[in-house]
Amino acid sequence: MGERVLGLTDVLRSLTDNERAAGQTLSMVPSEAAMSGIAKLPLLLDAYHRYFFNEGGDPDRWHFRGGQDLSKLETDLAVPLLAELGQAEWVSLRPLSGLNTMTLVLASLGGPPGSDVMTLSPDVGGHYATERLATRLGLRVHQLGGPDPHGLDLDRAYEQVAAVRPPLVYVDQSHCLFPLDVRSLVETVRRASPATRVHVDTSQWLGLVLGGVFDNPLDCGADSYGGSTHKTFPGPQKGVFLTRDPQVAKQIEETQEYLISSHHFAATISLGIALLEFRQFGAEYARAVVDNTHRFGALLAERGITVIAQDRGFSAGHQLWLDTDADSIAPQVASDRLFQAGIRINFMAGLPGVTGQAVRIGLNEPTYRGLAEPELVELADVFVAGVRATERPENLAARVAQLPRRAWRRGPTDSESALARQALALCAASLAYPASE
Numbered sequence: 001m002g003e004r005v006l007g008l009t010d011v012l013r014s015l016t017d018n019e020r021a022a023g024q025t026l027s028m029v030p031s032e033a034a035m036s037g038i039a040k041l042p043l044l045l046d047a048y049h050r051y052f053f054n055e056g057g058d059p060d061r062w063h064f065r066g067g068q069d070l071s072k073l074e075t076d077l078a079v080p081l082l083a084e085l086g087q088a089e090w091v092s093l094r095p096l097s098g099l100n101t102m103t104l105v106l107a108s109l110g111g112p113p114g115s116d117v118m119t120l121s122p123d124v125g126g127h128y129a130t131e132r133l134a135t136r137l138g139l140r141v142h143q144l145g146g147p148d149p150h151g152l153d154l155d156r157a158y159e160q161v162a163a164v165r166p167p168l169v170y171v172d173q174s175h176c177l178f179p180l181d182v183r184s185l186v187e188t189v190r191r192a193s194p195a196t197r198v199h200v201d202t203s204q205w206l207g208l209v210l211g212g213v214f215d216n217p218l219d220c221g222a223d224s225y226g227g228s229t230h231k232t233f234p235g236p237q238k239g240v241f242l243t244r245d246p247q248v249a250k251q252i253e254e255t256q257e258y259l260i261s262s263h264h265f266a267a268t269i270s271l272g273i274a275l276l277e278f279r280q281f282g283a284e285y286a287r288a289v290v291d292n293t294h295r296f297g298a299l300l301a302e303r304g305i306t307v308i309a310q311d312r313g314f315s316a317g318h319q320l321w322l323d324t325d326a327d328s329i330a331p332q333v334a335s336d337r338l339f340q341a342g343i344r345i346n347f348m349a350g351l352p353g354v355t356g357q358a359v360r361i362g363l364n365e366p367t368y369r370g371l372a373e374p375e376l377v378e379l380a381d382v383f384v385a386g387v388r389a390t391e392r393p394e395n396l397a398a399r400v401a402q403l404p405r406r407a408w409r410r411g412p413t414d415s416e417s418a419l420a421r422q423a424l425a426l427c428a429a430s431l432a433y434p435a436s437e
């Protein structure tokens with residue numbers, strides 16, 4: 001108490017400095033994504049203040065009218081595009097994030113309080129929050145484990161599911177180098193307990209599923225999937241749910257009615273724009289993410305960094321885990337040094353199969369920023385010099401800032417740019433709000 005509270009000038013300076021730095025640095029945090037400037041536009045505009053509930057356009061349901069003129073941006077853009085790319089019959093864009101989607105799914109499909117639910121053990125990459133969240137909803141959590149950190153013991157899973165016949169198996173793979181075999185898991189669950197639903201939380205993998213490099217969980221027999229839209233999918237911070245089953249859809253629809261009120265309408269429009277862009281480049285981008293990740297793992301290993309799961313090809317997705325302790329550099333020290341060199345990464349405990357802390361990186365955002373083979377070699381040189389502190393960080397940061405930025409999506413046309421500038425000009429005018437006489 002008694003400390004100086006920042007003033008508006010400080011705030012604006014911080015935001016401006018951060019924006020400038022964001023253009024010069026590189027985020028390799030696997031659970032974050034950048035998105036295009038055009039997709040960000042709705043977040044600055046009037047849509048950001050509005051509720052939108054009337055998806056059916058029912059004349060009697062316009063209790064909130066602020067989003068009425070923009071309603072098609074959800075109903076005729078975001079919803080059908082997500083259903084198309086996600087190959088689903090019914091989708092919900094109402095969740096706010098991955099954890100919010102998880103809450104909605106557990107509350108809708110997990111059964112009444114006292115029901116059993118099956119999730120993944122953190123030892124095979126299960127999300128840290130699932131157990132506590134499900135328990136808080138009154139569910140009894142059982143965890144599926146594996147013979148190793150990257151797969152499930154399906155014989156044991158069969159016994160566990162047959163023993164309790166849970167309403168729901170929630171596949172919350174979060175710390176993940178390799179996708180689980182969803183098809184075999186679903187087949188195992190169906191044999192053990194035909195009425196049990198399987199939901200796959202694709203928060204980490206959504207861009208890779210929508211881009212077609214990972215199997216769509218619905219094609220593997222799962223009842224539903226979904227999660228964050230801002231990790232491998234280059235979209236806004238939101239959550240989505242997808243299914244082909246009308247009964248599942250009904251249960252979600254009924255629950256989201258009281259679990260989610262504001263669904264952040266402007267972010268939903270952003271998601272629609274991000275999906276529109278993704279329809280153009282998603283397949284190529286998703287392929288590049290997994291290729292770049294595998295390649296970067298090899299480049300780091302060639303330079304003497306201990307990359308976990310080298311014997312299995314490092315990674316099949318977007319994450320890489322580095323045991324820098326084995327190279328005599330504490331993960332936090334590695335992260336601090338890279339931060340000085342303009343590279344943002346995770347250091348954390350709890351990665352499956354890893355004792356103590358390790359470094360976690362992702363190639364999703366560098367790939368979205370347009371980095372390809374020649375830049376990956378330069379990035380690996382900078383990364384390793386940064387971790388080992390063999391070069392001055394400011395020289396490394398200058399090299400990071402030089403890494404080219406190439407856009408995946410086609411640039412906006414002249415008329416699209418002109419319209420976007422008009423919207424921004426209106427937004428700029430609102431900086432003076434309330435307008436002076």
Ligand SMILES: Cc1ncc(COP(=O)(O)O)c(C=O)c1O
Pocket residue numbers: 031097098099100102127172173174175201202203204227228229238
């Ligand atoms: C499998 C899984 N579910 C949920 C979440 C939480 O997502 P969010 O941060 O969007 O709430 C994560 C985040 O890492 C995740 O990996």
